[in-house]
Amino acid sequence: MNLSRYWNIVFYRALAGVKAESRQNYLGYLWYLLEPVLSTVILYFAFAKVMGRGGADYVMFLLIGLTTWQWYEGACLQAASSLKLKLHILQHFDLPKFLFPLVSVLVSTWKFVCVSGVVVASLMVVGHRPGLNYFYLPAIFGCELLLILSVAIPLAVIVTYVNDAMTLATSSFRILFFVSGIFFDTDKVPVAQRGLFYANPIAGIIESFRNVLLKDLPPNWDALLRGAVQSTVVLALGLWLCHHINRRIMKHVAP
Amino acid sequence: MSLPDTTPLIALRQVGLAYASPLTRFAPARDGRVHALHDVSFDVFEGDKLGVIGRNGSGKSTLMRILARIYDPDTGRVRFGRKIHVQMLSLGVGFEGSLTGRENAVLNGMLLGKSRAHMLGRLAGIKEFSELEDFFEMPVATYSAGMVLRLGFSVAMETDPDVLLIDEVLGVGDASFARKSQDALVARFSSKMTVIMISHDPTIIGTFCTRAVWIDAGRTRMVGTAADVAAAYQKTSSPDAPPRLHHQSGRLDADAPR
Numbered sequence: 001m002n003l004s005r006y007w008n009i010v011f012y013r014a015l016a017g018v019k020a021e022s023r024q025n026y027l028g029y030l031w032y033l034l035e036p037v038l039s040t041v042i043l044y045f046a047f048a049k050v051m052g053r054g055g056a057d058y059v060m061f062l063l064i065g066l067t068t069w070q071w072y073e074g075a076c077l078q079a080a081s082s083l084k085l086k087l088h089i090l091q092h093f094d095l096p097k098f099l100f101p102l103v104s105v106l107v108s109t110w111k112f113v114c115v116s117g118v119v120v121a122s123l124m125v126v127g128h129r130p131g132l133n134y135f136y137l138p139a140i141f142g143c144e145l146l147l148i149l150s151v152a153i154p155l156a157v158i159v160t161y162v163n164d165a166m167t168l169a170t171s172s173f174r175i176l177f178f179v180s181g182i183f184f185d186t187d188k189v190p191v192a193q194r195g196l197f198y199a200n201p202i203a204g205i206i207e208s209f210r211n212v213l214l215k216d217l218p219p220n221w222d223a224l225l226r227g228a229v230q231s232t233v234v235l236a237l238g239l240w241l242c243h244h245i246n247r248r249i250m251k252h253v254a255p
Numbered sequence: 256m257s258l259p260d261t262t263p264l265i266a267l268r269q270v271g272l273a274y275a276s277p278l279t280r281f282a283p284a285r286d287g288r289v290h291a292l293h294d295v296s297f298d299v300f301e302g303d304k305l306g307v308i309g310r311n312g313s314g315k316s317t318l319m320r321i322l323a324r325i326y327d328p329d330t331g332r333v334r335f336g337r338k339i340h341v342q343m344l345s346l347g348v349g350f351e352g353s354l355t356g357r358e359n360a361v362l363n364g365m366l367l368g369k370s371r372a373h374m375l376g377r378l379a380g381i382k383e384f385s386e387l388e389d390f391f392e393m394p395v396a397t398y399s400a401g402m403v404l405r406l407g408f409s410v411a412m413e414t415d416p417d418v419l420l421i422d423e424v425l426g427v428g429d430a431s432f433a434r435k436s437q438d439a440l441v442a443r444f445s446s447k448m449t450v451i452m453i454s455h456d457p458t459i460i461g462t463f464c465t466r467a468v469w470i471d472a473g474r475t476r477m478v479g480t481a482a483d484v485a486a487a488y489q490k491t492s493s494p495d496a497p498p499r500l501h502h503q504s505g506r507l508d509a510d511a512p513r
Binding site: 004005008009012013015016017019020023088089090091092093094095247248250251252 | 272273274275320323324325326327329342343345348349351352353354358361362365366367368369370371394
Protein backbone atom coordinates (compact mmCIF):
# COMPACT_ATOMS: atom_id res chain seq x y z
CA MET A 1 0.00 0.00 0.00
CA ASN A 2 2.81 2.39 0.90
CA LEU A 3 4.63 1.83 -2.39
CA SER A 4 1.61 2.83 -4.45
CA ARG A 5 1.05 5.79 -2.12
CA TYR A 6 4.66 6.91 -2.61
CA TRP A 7 4.36 6.49 -6.34
CA ASN A 8 1.18 8.61 -6.38
CA ILE A 9 2.83 11.31 -4.29
CA VAL A 10 5.71 11.43 -6.77
CA PHE A 11 3.30 11.47 -9.68
CA TYR A 12 1.16 14.33 -8.32
CA ARG A 13 4.19 16.38 -7.37
CA ALA A 14 5.71 15.80 -10.81
CA LEU A 15 2.43 16.87 -12.39
CA ALA A 16 2.63 20.03 -10.28
CA GLY A 17 6.19 20.57 -11.50
CA VAL A 18 5.20 20.22 -15.15
CA LYS A 19 2.21 22.55 -14.70
CA ALA A 20 4.24 25.12 -12.76
CA GLU A 21 6.93 25.23 -15.42
CA SER A 22 4.45 25.92 -18.19
CA ARG A 23 2.83 28.68 -16.16
CA GLN A 24 6.02 30.46 -15.21
CA ASN A 25 7.06 31.32 -18.76
CA TYR A 26 5.21 33.12 -21.49
CA LEU A 27 6.23 30.45 -23.99
CA GLY A 28 5.43 27.62 -21.58
CA TYR A 29 6.04 24.11 -22.94
CA LEU A 30 7.63 25.59 -26.08
CA TRP A 31 10.82 26.03 -24.03
CA TYR A 32 11.26 22.25 -23.89
CA LEU A 33 12.12 22.44 -27.55
CA LEU A 34 13.59 25.94 -27.75
CA GLU A 35 16.29 25.12 -25.21
CA PRO A 36 18.05 22.36 -27.19
CA VAL A 37 17.36 24.12 -30.50
CA LEU A 38 19.05 27.32 -29.35
CA SER A 39 22.06 25.40 -28.02
CA THR A 40 22.25 23.50 -31.29
CA VAL A 41 22.25 26.70 -33.31
CA ILE A 42 25.03 28.19 -31.18
CA LEU A 43 27.16 25.05 -31.21
CA TYR A 44 26.60 24.60 -34.93
CA PHE A 45 28.03 27.99 -35.73
CA ALA A 46 30.83 27.54 -33.22
CA PHE A 47 31.91 24.09 -34.32
CA ALA A 48 30.80 23.52 -37.90
CA LYS A 49 33.87 25.37 -39.21
CA VAL A 50 36.32 24.11 -36.56
CA MET A 51 35.36 20.48 -37.03
CA GLY A 52 35.10 20.96 -40.75
CA ARG A 53 31.60 19.57 -40.74
CA GLY A 54 28.33 21.06 -41.75
CA GLY A 55 24.96 20.34 -43.21
CA ALA A 56 21.78 18.79 -41.92
CA ASP A 57 23.56 15.71 -40.55
CA TYR A 58 25.79 17.69 -38.25
CA VAL A 59 22.75 19.62 -37.01
CA MET A 60 21.03 16.33 -36.14
CA PHE A 61 24.27 15.01 -34.66
CA LEU A 62 24.39 18.01 -32.30
CA LEU A 63 20.68 17.95 -31.54
CA ILE A 64 20.80 14.32 -30.39
CA GLY A 65 23.88 14.97 -28.28
CA LEU A 66 22.39 18.08 -26.71
CA THR A 67 18.93 16.70 -25.88
CA THR A 68 20.52 13.60 -24.35
CA TRP A 69 22.89 15.75 -22.34
CA GLN A 70 20.21 18.20 -21.25
CA TRP A 71 18.08 15.41 -19.83
CA TYR A 72 21.07 14.19 -17.81
CA GLU A 73 22.28 17.57 -16.55
CA GLY A 74 18.82 19.08 -16.06
CA ALA A 75 17.50 16.13 -14.07
CA CYS A 76 20.59 15.82 -11.86
CA LEU A 77 20.92 19.51 -11.05
CA GLN A 78 17.20 19.95 -10.43
CA ALA A 79 17.21 16.90 -8.19
CA ALA A 80 20.32 18.09 -6.36
CA SER A 81 18.43 20.94 -4.68
CA SER A 82 15.05 19.18 -4.52
CA LEU A 83 15.40 17.84 -1.00
CA LYS A 84 16.85 21.03 0.45
CA LEU A 85 14.00 23.08 -1.03
CA LYS A 86 11.30 20.85 0.46
CA LEU A 87 12.62 20.52 3.99
CA HIS A 88 9.64 22.37 5.44
CA ILE A 89 7.44 19.55 4.12
CA LEU A 90 9.67 16.94 5.68
CA GLN A 91 9.28 18.66 9.06
CA HIS A 92 5.67 17.45 8.96
CA PHE A 93 5.64 14.11 7.17
CA ASP A 94 7.63 10.92 7.61
CA LEU A 95 8.48 10.21 3.97
CA PRO A 96 11.41 8.46 2.27
CA LYS A 97 13.81 11.16 1.20
CA PHE A 98 14.41 9.80 -2.30
CA LEU A 99 10.86 10.77 -3.31
CA PHE A 100 11.91 14.36 -3.83
CA PRO A 101 14.81 13.84 -6.27
CA LEU A 102 12.58 11.29 -7.98
CA VAL A 103 10.01 14.03 -8.70
CA SER A 104 12.68 16.20 -10.37
CA VAL A 105 13.89 13.25 -12.43
CA LEU A 106 10.35 12.49 -13.54
CA VAL A 107 9.70 16.09 -14.64
CA SER A 108 12.94 16.18 -16.65
CA THR A 109 12.20 12.79 -18.16
CA TRP A 110 8.79 13.97 -19.31
CA LYS A 111 10.47 16.94 -21.03
CA PHE A 112 12.98 14.64 -22.68
CA VAL A 113 10.25 12.36 -24.00
CA CYS A 114 8.43 15.37 -25.52
CA VAL A 115 11.59 16.68 -27.17
CA SER A 116 12.58 13.21 -28.40
CA GLY A 117 9.36 13.01 -30.38
CA VAL A 118 10.28 16.21 -32.19
CA VAL A 119 13.87 15.05 -32.74
CA VAL A 120 12.73 11.78 -34.33
CA ALA A 121 10.25 13.68 -36.52
CA SER A 122 12.99 16.04 -37.72
CA LEU A 123 15.21 13.04 -38.46
CA MET A 124 12.58 11.71 -40.83
CA VAL A 125 12.25 15.10 -42.48
CA VAL A 126 15.98 15.12 -43.30
CA GLY A 127 15.77 11.58 -44.62
CA HIS A 128 16.68 9.23 -41.74
CA ARG A 129 14.05 6.50 -41.85
CA PRO A 130 13.57 4.53 -38.61
CA GLY A 131 15.33 1.15 -38.88
CA LEU A 132 15.09 -2.09 -36.91
CA ASN A 133 17.73 -0.75 -34.53
CA TYR A 134 15.03 1.57 -33.16
CA PHE A 135 13.97 -1.40 -31.00
CA TYR A 136 17.13 -0.79 -28.97
CA LEU A 137 16.05 2.73 -27.99
CA PRO A 138 14.20 1.68 -24.80
CA ALA A 139 17.38 -0.05 -23.58
CA ILE A 140 19.48 3.11 -24.11
CA PHE A 141 16.73 5.19 -22.51
CA GLY A 142 16.73 2.83 -19.50
CA CYS A 143 20.51 3.08 -19.15
CA GLU A 144 20.37 6.86 -19.06
CA LEU A 145 17.49 6.87 -16.57
CA LEU A 146 19.46 4.51 -14.34
CA LEU A 147 22.50 6.77 -14.61
CA ILE A 148 20.43 9.84 -13.74
CA LEU A 149 18.87 8.18 -10.69
CA SER A 150 22.25 6.99 -9.48
CA VAL A 151 23.60 10.56 -9.54
CA ALA A 152 20.44 12.44 -8.52
CA ILE A 153 19.46 10.54 -5.36
CA PRO A 154 22.76 10.61 -3.45
CA LEU A 155 23.49 14.14 -4.69
CA ALA A 156 20.21 15.46 -3.23
CA VAL A 157 21.13 14.03 0.18
CA ILE A 158 24.71 15.29 0.11
CA VAL A 159 23.67 18.82 -0.96
CA THR A 160 21.24 18.96 1.97
CA TYR A 161 24.08 18.30 4.41
CA VAL A 162 26.83 20.21 2.62
CA ASN A 163 25.64 22.98 0.36
CA ASP A 164 29.09 23.24 -1.26
CA ALA A 165 28.31 20.02 -3.12
CA MET A 166 25.93 22.00 -5.31
CA THR A 167 28.76 24.23 -6.56
CA LEU A 168 30.94 21.17 -7.11
CA ALA A 169 28.19 19.41 -9.03
CA THR A 170 27.55 22.42 -11.28
CA SER A 171 31.26 22.71 -12.07
CA SER A 172 31.58 18.99 -12.72
CA PHE A 173 28.74 19.07 -15.20
CA ARG A 174 30.33 22.04 -16.95
CA ILE A 175 33.53 20.04 -17.39
CA LEU A 176 31.71 16.85 -18.39
CA PHE A 177 29.88 18.77 -21.09
CA PHE A 178 33.14 19.16 -22.97
CA VAL A 179 34.33 15.58 -22.64
CA SER A 180 31.13 13.66 -23.28
CA GLY A 181 31.31 13.72 -27.06
CA ILE A 182 28.43 16.12 -27.53
CA PHE A 183 29.98 18.02 -30.43
CA PHE A 184 32.57 15.51 -31.58
CA ASP A 185 32.50 11.87 -32.66
CA THR A 186 33.97 9.13 -30.51
CA ASP A 187 36.50 8.21 -33.23
CA LYS A 188 38.06 11.65 -32.69
CA VAL A 189 39.13 10.44 -29.22
CA PRO A 190 42.65 8.93 -29.25
CA VAL A 191 42.47 5.18 -28.71
CA ALA A 192 44.69 5.46 -25.63
CA GLN A 193 42.15 7.76 -23.99
CA ARG A 194 39.02 5.76 -24.87
CA GLY A 195 38.97 3.92 -21.51
CA LEU A 196 38.87 7.21 -19.65
CA PHE A 197 36.34 8.64 -22.10
CA TYR A 198 33.89 5.78 -21.50
CA ALA A 199 34.36 5.90 -17.72
CA ASN A 200 31.87 8.75 -18.02
CA PRO A 201 28.73 6.69 -18.83
CA ILE A 202 26.87 9.50 -20.64
CA ALA A 203 29.51 9.35 -23.42
CA GLY A 204 28.53 5.77 -24.31
CA ILE A 205 24.85 6.66 -24.08
CA ILE A 206 25.14 9.62 -26.46
CA GLU A 207 27.16 7.51 -28.88
CA SER A 208 24.52 4.74 -28.71
CA PHE A 209 21.64 7.11 -29.39
CA ARG A 210 23.50 8.42 -32.44
CA ASN A 211 24.34 4.92 -33.65
CA VAL A 212 20.67 4.01 -33.72
CA LEU A 213 19.17 7.31 -34.88
CA LEU A 214 21.74 8.49 -37.41
CA LYS A 215 23.68 5.44 -38.58
CA ASP A 216 21.11 2.63 -38.21
CA LEU A 217 23.66 0.71 -36.13
CA PRO A 218 23.20 -1.12 -32.81
CA PRO A 219 24.22 0.69 -29.61
CA ASN A 220 27.70 0.47 -28.12
CA TRP A 221 26.72 -2.45 -25.86
CA ASP A 222 30.09 -2.58 -24.16
CA ALA A 223 29.90 1.00 -22.94
CA LEU A 224 26.20 0.76 -22.06
CA LEU A 225 26.68 -2.37 -19.99
CA ARG A 226 29.61 -0.95 -18.07
CA GLY A 227 27.63 2.22 -17.40
CA ALA A 228 24.61 0.24 -16.24
CA VAL A 229 26.64 -1.84 -13.79
CA GLN A 230 28.37 1.28 -12.49
CA SER A 231 25.02 3.09 -12.09
CA THR A 232 23.36 0.16 -10.33
CA VAL A 233 26.12 0.00 -7.74
CA VAL A 234 26.01 3.76 -7.11
CA LEU A 235 22.21 3.78 -7.00
CA ALA A 236 22.21 0.98 -4.40
CA LEU A 237 24.64 3.01 -2.30
CA GLY A 238 22.44 6.08 -2.73
CA LEU A 239 19.33 4.24 -1.59
CA TRP A 240 21.21 2.87 1.40
CA LEU A 241 22.31 6.43 2.21
CA CYS A 242 18.67 7.60 2.05
CA HIS A 243 17.65 4.81 4.40
CA HIS A 244 20.49 5.59 6.78
CA ILE A 245 19.75 9.31 7.05
CA ASN A 246 15.95 8.99 6.90
CA ARG A 247 15.23 9.83 10.54
CA ARG A 248 18.49 11.71 11.16
CA ILE A 249 18.72 14.31 8.44
CA MET A 250 16.10 16.65 9.90
CA LYS A 251 18.08 16.91 13.14
CA HIS A 252 20.89 18.50 11.16
CA VAL A 253 18.80 21.05 9.41
CA ALA A 254 16.01 21.78 11.91
CA PRO A 255 15.95 25.06 13.92
CA MET B 256 -15.73 -9.01 29.70
CA SER B 257 -12.04 -8.38 29.34
CA LEU B 258 -10.00 -5.81 31.15
CA PRO B 259 -9.04 -2.71 29.15
CA ASP B 260 -5.80 -3.13 27.25
CA THR B 261 -3.02 -1.60 29.32
CA THR B 262 -0.21 -2.03 26.80
CA PRO B 263 0.82 1.48 25.79
CA LEU B 264 0.32 2.46 22.19
CA ILE B 265 3.50 4.50 22.40
CA ALA B 266 6.06 4.22 25.20
CA LEU B 267 8.83 6.78 25.65
CA ARG B 268 11.73 5.98 27.96
CA GLN B 269 14.49 8.47 28.83
CA VAL B 270 14.23 10.08 25.43
CA GLY B 271 16.91 12.64 24.59
CA LEU B 272 17.70 14.55 21.41
CA ALA B 273 20.20 17.17 20.32
CA TYR B 274 20.12 19.09 17.06
CA ALA B 275 23.41 18.85 15.23
CA SER B 276 25.42 21.91 14.30
CA PRO B 277 25.70 22.64 10.59
CA LEU B 278 28.70 21.16 8.82
CA THR B 279 30.94 24.19 8.41
CA ARG B 280 34.70 24.13 8.21
CA PHE B 281 35.48 27.68 9.29
CA ALA B 282 32.69 28.37 11.79
CA PRO B 283 34.04 29.46 15.18
CA ALA B 284 32.11 27.04 17.42
CA ARG B 285 32.43 23.39 16.44
CA ASP B 286 30.22 22.03 19.18
CA GLY B 287 27.05 23.95 18.46
CA ARG B 288 24.74 21.07 19.36
CA VAL B 289 21.43 22.24 20.75
CA HIS B 290 20.07 19.88 23.38
CA ALA B 291 16.31 20.01 23.01
CA LEU B 292 15.36 16.95 25.09
CA HIS B 293 17.27 15.32 27.96
CA ASP B 294 15.08 12.78 29.67
CA VAL B 295 11.45 12.36 28.71
CA SER B 296 9.40 9.31 29.69
CA PHE B 297 5.67 8.69 29.46
CA ASP B 298 3.13 6.36 27.90
CA VAL B 299 0.38 7.02 25.42
CA PHE B 300 -2.60 4.66 25.55
CA GLU B 301 -5.20 3.86 22.93
CA GLY B 302 -7.93 6.50 22.98
CA ASP B 303 -5.94 8.88 25.17
CA LYS B 304 -6.56 12.61 25.03
CA LEU B 305 -3.11 13.55 26.16
CA GLY B 306 -1.95 17.10 26.74
CA VAL B 307 1.73 18.02 26.58
CA ILE B 308 2.34 21.26 28.41
CA GLY B 309 5.49 23.32 28.75
CA ARG B 310 6.91 26.76 28.24
CA ASN B 311 8.25 27.97 24.90
CA GLY B 312 11.53 26.20 24.25
CA SER B 313 10.86 23.35 26.66
CA GLY B 314 11.12 20.78 23.85
CA LYS B 315 7.42 20.26 23.08
CA SER B 316 7.76 20.58 19.31
CA THR B 317 10.84 18.34 19.23
CA LEU B 318 8.84 15.76 21.14
CA MET B 319 6.03 16.03 18.60
CA ARG B 320 8.43 15.35 15.76
CA ILE B 321 9.83 12.31 17.53
CA LEU B 322 6.28 10.99 17.96
CA ALA B 323 5.57 11.70 14.28
CA ARG B 324 8.81 9.83 13.40
CA ILE B 325 10.38 12.79 11.69
CA TYR B 326 13.47 11.84 13.64
CA ASP B 327 14.66 9.16 16.00
CA PRO B 328 15.88 10.14 19.47
CA ASP B 329 19.62 10.12 20.15
CA THR B 330 19.23 8.48 23.55
CA GLY B 331 16.46 6.50 25.16
CA ARG B 332 13.73 4.58 23.36
CA VAL B 333 10.40 5.13 21.70
CA ARG B 334 8.37 1.95 21.28
CA PHE B 335 5.26 1.78 19.16
CA GLY B 336 2.86 -0.93 20.36
CA ARG B 337 1.83 -1.81 16.82
CA LYS B 338 2.24 -0.38 13.37
CA ILE B 339 0.50 2.95 13.68
CA HIS B 340 0.39 6.16 11.74
CA VAL B 341 1.11 9.20 13.89
CA GLN B 342 0.46 12.48 12.12
CA MET B 343 0.73 16.13 13.03
CA LEU B 344 -2.19 18.34 12.11
CA SER B 345 -0.39 20.21 9.32
CA LEU B 346 -2.61 22.59 7.44
CA GLY B 347 -1.70 23.28 3.84
CA VAL B 348 1.88 22.01 4.20
CA GLY B 349 2.94 20.48 0.90
CA PHE B 350 0.32 22.23 -1.19
CA GLU B 351 1.42 22.91 -4.74
CA GLY B 352 0.34 26.27 -6.11
CA SER B 353 0.00 25.00 -9.67
CA LEU B 354 -2.40 22.18 -8.76
CA THR B 355 -6.13 22.72 -8.25
CA GLY B 356 -7.83 22.44 -4.88
CA ARG B 357 -9.09 19.01 -5.92
CA GLU B 358 -5.63 17.75 -6.92
CA ASN B 359 -4.06 19.21 -3.80
CA ALA B 360 -6.68 17.52 -1.64
CA VAL B 361 -5.62 14.15 -3.06
CA LEU B 362 -1.88 14.91 -2.84
CA ASN B 363 -2.15 16.26 0.71
CA GLY B 364 -4.23 13.30 1.82
CA MET B 365 -1.51 10.98 0.52
CA LEU B 366 1.15 12.97 2.38
CA LEU B 367 -1.05 12.54 5.46
CA GLY B 368 -0.85 8.79 5.03
CA LYS B 369 -3.96 7.84 3.05
CA SER B 370 -4.19 6.08 -0.29
CA ARG B 371 -5.27 7.79 -3.49
CA ALA B 372 -8.46 5.72 -3.56
CA HIS B 373 -9.33 6.81 -0.01
CA MET B 374 -8.95 10.45 -1.00
CA LEU B 375 -10.87 10.17 -4.28
CA GLY B 376 -13.83 8.85 -2.31
CA ARG B 377 -13.78 11.81 0.05
CA LEU B 378 -13.40 14.69 -2.38
CA ALA B 379 -17.07 15.63 -2.29
CA GLY B 380 -16.99 15.90 1.50
CA ILE B 381 -13.82 17.96 1.40
CA LYS B 382 -15.24 20.33 -1.18
CA GLU B 383 -18.36 20.81 0.88
CA PHE B 384 -16.64 21.28 4.24
CA SER B 385 -14.12 23.75 2.79
CA GLU B 386 -16.91 25.91 1.26
CA LEU B 387 -14.55 26.63 -1.63
CA GLU B 388 -17.20 25.95 -4.29
CA ASP B 389 -15.85 26.88 -7.75
CA PHE B 390 -12.42 27.64 -6.33
CA PHE B 391 -12.03 23.92 -5.64
CA GLU B 392 -11.27 23.48 -9.35
CA MET B 393 -8.84 26.43 -9.49
CA PRO B 394 -5.07 26.35 -8.85
CA VAL B 395 -4.28 26.88 -5.17
CA ALA B 396 -1.98 29.74 -6.26
CA THR B 397 -5.14 31.81 -6.73
CA TYR B 398 -6.30 31.22 -3.14
CA SER B 399 -6.22 33.65 -0.23
CA ALA B 400 -4.42 32.55 2.94
CA GLY B 401 -7.77 31.85 4.56
CA MET B 402 -8.87 29.64 1.68
CA VAL B 403 -5.64 27.67 1.89
CA LEU B 404 -6.29 27.00 5.57
CA ARG B 405 -9.87 26.00 4.87
CA LEU B 406 -8.78 23.48 2.27
CA GLY B 407 -5.97 22.22 4.51
CA PHE B 408 -8.30 21.77 7.42
CA SER B 409 -10.97 20.04 5.36
CA VAL B 410 -8.40 17.54 4.07
CA ALA B 411 -7.10 16.93 7.58
CA MET B 412 -10.60 16.13 8.78
CA GLU B 413 -10.92 13.36 6.18
CA THR B 414 -7.57 11.76 6.94
CA ASP B 415 -7.76 10.76 10.59
CA PRO B 416 -4.53 8.99 11.58
CA ASP B 417 -4.17 6.45 14.41
CA VAL B 418 -2.71 9.18 16.56
CA LEU B 419 -3.39 12.86 15.87
CA LEU B 420 -0.86 15.43 17.06
CA ILE B 421 -2.20 18.94 17.50
CA ASP B 422 0.15 21.85 18.03
CA GLU B 423 -1.86 24.62 19.70
CA VAL B 424 -4.16 25.26 16.75
CA LEU B 425 -7.83 24.55 17.35
CA GLY B 426 -9.70 26.68 14.86
CA VAL B 427 -8.68 28.27 11.59
CA GLY B 428 -9.88 30.91 9.17
CA ASP B 429 -12.47 33.64 9.56
CA ALA B 430 -14.99 33.76 12.40
CA SER B 431 -17.58 31.39 10.98
CA PHE B 432 -15.09 28.81 9.70
CA ALA B 433 -13.10 29.09 12.93
CA ARG B 434 -16.15 27.97 14.90
CA LYS B 435 -16.89 25.17 12.47
CA SER B 436 -13.31 23.92 12.42
CA GLN B 437 -12.99 24.17 16.18
CA ASP B 438 -16.16 22.11 16.55
CA ALA B 439 -14.80 19.48 14.19
CA LEU B 440 -11.56 19.23 16.17
CA VAL B 441 -13.28 19.22 19.53
CA ALA B 442 -15.35 16.30 18.24
CA ARG B 443 -12.06 14.38 17.95
CA PHE B 444 -11.58 14.81 21.67
CA SER B 445 -14.88 13.13 22.45
CA SER B 446 -14.30 10.30 19.94
CA LYS B 447 -12.31 7.08 20.39
CA MET B 448 -9.35 8.59 18.59
CA THR B 449 -5.96 8.97 20.25
CA VAL B 450 -5.13 12.67 20.37
CA ILE B 451 -2.03 14.39 21.68
CA MET B 452 -2.15 18.16 21.99
CA ILE B 453 0.73 20.40 22.89
CA SER B 454 0.23 23.82 24.37
CA HIS B 455 1.72 26.28 26.82
CA ASP B 456 -1.77 27.13 28.01
CA PRO B 457 -3.01 25.12 31.02
CA THR B 458 -6.62 26.23 30.41
CA ILE B 459 -6.67 24.56 26.98
CA ILE B 460 -5.03 21.39 28.29
CA GLY B 461 -7.38 21.29 31.28
CA THR B 462 -10.44 21.77 29.09
CA PHE B 463 -9.76 19.28 26.30
CA CYS B 464 -7.45 16.60 27.64
CA THR B 465 -7.90 13.82 30.17
CA ARG B 466 -4.23 13.12 30.89
CA ALA B 467 -1.26 15.42 30.65
CA VAL B 468 2.53 15.48 30.64
CA TRP B 469 4.51 18.50 31.76
CA ILE B 470 7.80 18.99 29.96
CA ASP B 471 10.28 21.36 31.54
CA ALA B 472 13.66 22.12 29.98
CA GLY B 473 13.65 18.84 28.07
CA ARG B 474 12.66 16.63 31.03
CA THR B 475 9.38 15.13 32.18
CA ARG B 476 8.39 17.07 35.26
CA MET B 477 4.98 15.57 35.90
CA VAL B 478 2.58 13.00 34.46
CA GLY B 479 -1.01 12.79 35.67
CA THR B 480 -4.58 13.80 35.05
CA ALA B 481 -4.96 16.91 32.93
CA ALA B 482 -6.54 18.81 35.79
CA ASP B 483 -3.72 18.01 38.22
CA VAL B 484 -0.95 18.79 35.76
CA ALA B 485 -2.62 22.01 34.58
CA ALA B 486 -3.06 23.17 38.18
CA ALA B 487 0.52 22.37 39.13
CA TYR B 488 1.82 24.07 36.00
CA GLN B 489 -0.29 27.15 36.65
CA LYS B 490 1.08 27.41 40.18
CA THR B 491 4.71 27.62 39.14
CA SER B 492 4.40 29.60 35.96
CA SER B 493 2.05 32.30 34.88
CA PRO B 494 0.96 31.59 31.31
CA ASP B 495 3.43 33.22 28.95
CA ALA B 496 0.79 34.05 26.38
CA PRO B 497 -2.96 34.65 26.31
CA PRO B 498 -5.17 31.70 25.25
CA ARG B 499 -4.84 31.20 21.55
CA LEU B 500 -7.65 29.52 19.70
CA HIS B 501 -7.32 30.95 16.24
CA HIS B 502 -4.56 30.57 13.78
CA GLN B 503 -4.50 33.03 10.91
CA SER B 504 -1.34 32.57 8.94
CA GLY B 505 -1.19 30.13 6.05
CA ARG B 506 1.89 28.32 4.93
CA LEU B 507 2.60 27.21 1.42
CA ASP B 508 5.25 25.82 -0.78
CA ALA B 509 7.75 27.98 -2.57
CA ASP B 510 5.71 27.93 -5.75
CA ALA B 511 2.41 28.77 -4.11
CA PRO B 512 0.63 32.17 -4.26
CA ARG B 513 2.65 35.24 -4.79
